[in-house]
Amino acid sequence: xxxxxxxxxxxxxxxxxxxxxxxxxxxxxxxxxxxxxxxxxxxxxxxxxxxxxxxxxxxxxxxxxxxxxxxxxxxxxxxxxxxxxxxxxxxxxxxxxxxxxxxxxxxxxxxxxxxxxxxxxxxxxxxxxxxxxxxxxxxxxxxxxxxxxxxxxxxxxxxxxxxxxxxxxxxxxxxxxxxxxxxxxxxxxxxxxxxxxxxxxxxxxxxxxxxxxxxxxxxxxxxxxxxxxxxxxxxxxxxxxxxxxxxxxxxxxxxxxxxxxxxxxxxxxxxxxxxxxxxxxxxxxxxxxxxxxxxxxxxxxxxxxxxxxxxxxxxxxxxxxxxxxxxxxxxxxxxxxxx
Amino acid sequence: xxxxxxxxxxxxxxxxxxxxxxxxxxxxxxxxxxxxxxxxxxxxxxxxxxxxxxxxxxxxxxxxxxxxxxxxxxxxxxxxxxxxxxxxxxxxxxxxxxxxxxxxxxxxxxxxxxxxxxxxxxxxxxxxxxxxxxxxxxxxxxxxxxxxxxxxxxxxxxxxxxxxxxxxxxxxxxxxxxxxxxxxxxxxxxxxxxxxxxxxxxxxxxxxxxxxxxxxxxxxxxxxxxxxxxxxxxxxxxxxxxxxxxxxxxxxxxxxxxxxxxxxxxxxxxxxxxxxxxxxxxxxxxxxxxxxxxxxxxxxxxxxxxxxxxxxxxxxxxx
Numbered sequence: 001x002x003x004x005x006x007x008x009x010x011x012x013x014x015x016x017x018x019x020x021x022x023x024x025x026x027x028x029x030x031x032x033x034x035x036x037x038x039x040x041x042x043x044x045x046x047x048x049x050x051x052x053x054x055x056x057x058x059x060x061x062x063x064x065x066x067x068x069x070x071x072x073x074x075x076x077x078x079x080x081x082x083x084x085x086x087x088x089x090x091x092x093x094x095x096x097x098x099x100x101x102x103x104x105x106x107x108x109x110x111x112x113x114x115x116x117x118x119x120x121x122x123x124x125x126x127x128x129x130x131x132x133x134x135x136x137x138x139x140x141x142x143x144x145x146x147x148x149x150x151x152x153x154x155x156x157x158x159x160x161x162x163x164x165x166x167x168x169x170x171x172x173x174x175x176x177x178x179x180x181x182x183x184x185x186x187x188x189x190x191x192x193x194x195x196x197x198x199x200x201x202x203x204x205x206x207x208x209x210x211x212x213x214x215x216x217x218x219x220x221x222x223x224x225x226x227x228x229x230x231x232x233x234x235x236x237x238x239x240x241x242x243x244x245x246x247x248x249x250x251x252x253x254x255x256x257x258x259x260x261x262x263x264x265x266x267x268x269x270x271x272x273x274x275x276x277x278x279x280x281x282x283x284x285x286x287x288x289x290x291x292x293x294x295x296x297x298x299x300x301x302x303x304x305x306x307x308x309x310x311x312x313x314x315x316x317x318x319x320x321x322x323x324x325x326x327x328x329x330x331x332x333x334x335x336x337x338x339x
Numbered sequence: 340x341x342x343x344x345x346x347x348x349x350x351x352x353x354x355x356x357x358x359x360x361x362x363x364x365x366x367x368x369x370x371x372x373x374x375x376x377x378x379x380x381x382x383x384x385x386x387x388x389x390x391x392x393x394x395x396x397x398x399x400x401x402x403x404x405x406x407x408x409x410x411x412x413x414x415x416x417x418x419x420x421x422x423x424x425x426x427x428x429x430x431x432x433x434x435x436x437x438x439x440x441x442x443x444x445x446x447x448x449x450x451x452x453x454x455x456x457x458x459x460x461x462x463x464x465x466x467x468x469x470x471x472x473x474x475x476x477x478x479x480x481x482x483x484x485x486x487x488x489x490x491x492x493x494x495x496x497x498x499x500x501x502x503x504x505x506x507x508x509x510x511x512x513x514x515x516x517x518x519x520x521x522x523x524x525x526x527x528x529x530x531x532x533x534x535x536x537x538x539x540x541x542x543x544x545x546x547x548x549x550x551x552x553x554x555x556x557x558x559x560x561x562x563x564x565x566x567x568x569x570x571x572x573x574x575x576x577x578x579x580x581x582x583x584x585x586x587x588x589x590x591x592x593x594x595x596x597x598x599x600x601x602x603x604x605x606x607x608x609x610x611x612x613x614x615x616x617x618x619x620x621x622x623x624x625x626x627x628x629x630x631x632x633x634x635x636x637x638x639x640x641x642x643x644x645x646x647x648x649x650x651x652x653x654x655x656x657x658x
Contacts, residue, residue: 142632143633146630149632154629259462262459304467305470312460
């Protein structure tokens with residue numbers, strides 16, 4: 001059962017990765033035909049440049065958020081606060097870098113600790129207090145941006161710190177450093193989830209919380225950890241976002257990013273109802289969004305109108321995943337539904 | 340008595356906040372400030388009322404701010420660029436809002452899609468379409484609009500309820516009637532309380548759910564109309580984050596996000612709390628806008644925890 005072919009078949013029949021991959025390939029095919037030089041790569045000063053690299057670089061924030069969001073959604077929850085947490089980590093790091101003498105090796109862990117703790121606060125509300133995830137994380141979604149603005153005093157804090165600027169703009173072994181970060185996070189998370197029992201715990205809690213509790217899983221630890229992890233991912237994404245523009249813009253950074261992340265996860269084959277999850281699928285989902293955005297920009301579509309195709313893709317993917325819709329469509333063609 | 344507890348808590352907070360602001364700032368406790376609470380928060384109030392019904396039915400709608408933005412640009416564009424009469428443009432805009440909401444409701448109900456995702460797509464779509472209509476703010480200049488804007492009821496010295504506040508109060512009255520004295524209202528409570536039981540009782544679950552989203556689409560569009568009267572212009576970027584404010588107002592108003600429990604009157608309380616904090620911040624001058632966000636989130640936290648405790652005592656847990 002473990003040979004690549006049957007695994008591939010399983011993917012396609014399970015439908016999990018398929019739609020995201022299909023969408024991404026279709027888009028790339030379109031770009032190959034209609035966009036001049038889309039796949040052109042060039043090496044300048046030993047660094048790789050090109051539209052594809054650009055997509056990977058730009059998409060790194062969504063990919064990171066999607067990693068954390070996948071685990072949260074797998075436990076049957078959702079985390080709306082990631083955009084605000086991005087603003088907080090960016091604001092905190094920018095203020096610490098400009099106004100104190102602390103070294104970057106201390107600033108980054110501090111900023112990340114803050115978002116992990118805030119994520120764990122979300123987890124507390126969900127697990128200990130038993131509040132619906134949408135509502136629990138709504139609190140920080142509303143308040144988090146306020147906290148970030150409080151940290152920066154409502155100003156846009158700019159910085160010139162070389163190390164911090166490298167984080168979002170530097171290159172490592174020829175590829176953007178952000179990509180290295182995403183790859184490291186993906187590999188670490190996959191190993192943790194698939195090589196230890198952690199992944200099983202997460203899926204069990206999402207599948208049936210009561211049953212998991214009775215079988216001895218500490219459900220609240222699991223939930224606390226996944227929301228904390230989501231906070232970590234959001235913190236990293238926030239640092240990258242701040243580094244990208246060499247400034248912390250508390251009121252705008254990460255706006256709507258939570259929705260992109262949720263979209264990436266759902267398109268990537270993880271159901272909002274929880275249970276089985278697919279980390280690679282979420283990454284592909286995130287790339288799909290970024291490719292869609294970049295394609296539209298290269299085609300001269302005004303950025304403000306870009307949400308329209310996004311909306312159509314979301315509804316289409318939701319419908320394709322809906323059993324009822326597939327049955328109905330199968331009915332139109334006079335065939336029996338084979339689900 | 341117990342079921343009115345969250346409602347009483349909401350109004351207690353409102354009174355305490357208002358009293359504190361009145362003590363701290365001179366001339367806060369005046370008819371003018373109170374009247375302005377209604378005028379300035381009219382479009383938030385109208386969307387929050389629509390949202391109350393959606394949440395009562397057990398759903399959620401993230402598209403309200405975007406639908407409002409679309410409506411303002413659409414109306415402004417029809418009047419300014421296509422020389423339509425407002426009396427023709429407004430009903431068309433309201434119809435589009437209603438159909439849009441109904442369409443989302445249809446997808447949610449018929450294909451059992453998560454309301455959260457469908458209305459999120461709706462938000463992207465409506466916001467994008469607003470920018471398709473116009474990428475910039477369009478000023479509305481029309482005699483009829485000026486007449487509408489001048490409509491007001493004087494309620495005290497320098498205190499007047501403007502057209503937006505009047506529409507808000509009208510919608511409020513209708514909503515209370517709809518929720519408590521019509522079969523549709525009872526169906527909403529039944530569907531939100533327990534959808535399976537509602538279906539077994541033979542209630543029209545599908546129709547109710549779709550109509551709730553259509554009603555909310557109508558409310559969002561109407562809020563858009565009120566916004567054009569307030570500004571007076573159409574702006575595709577207006578109302579960003581309004582859905583969060585509306586949801587916050589509903590929750591602070593004591594409506595349970597699990598559906599089936601809550602009152603339209605509570606939402607009024609939630610909106611007025613929002614407005615009071617905002618006015619107090621303006622009166623103070625030195626406090627900044629982010630304190631509104633922080634204060635609202637603290638209130639949200641307190642109310643959600645309070646509701647959680649109450650529902651633990653009064654009802655058996657759902658899972």
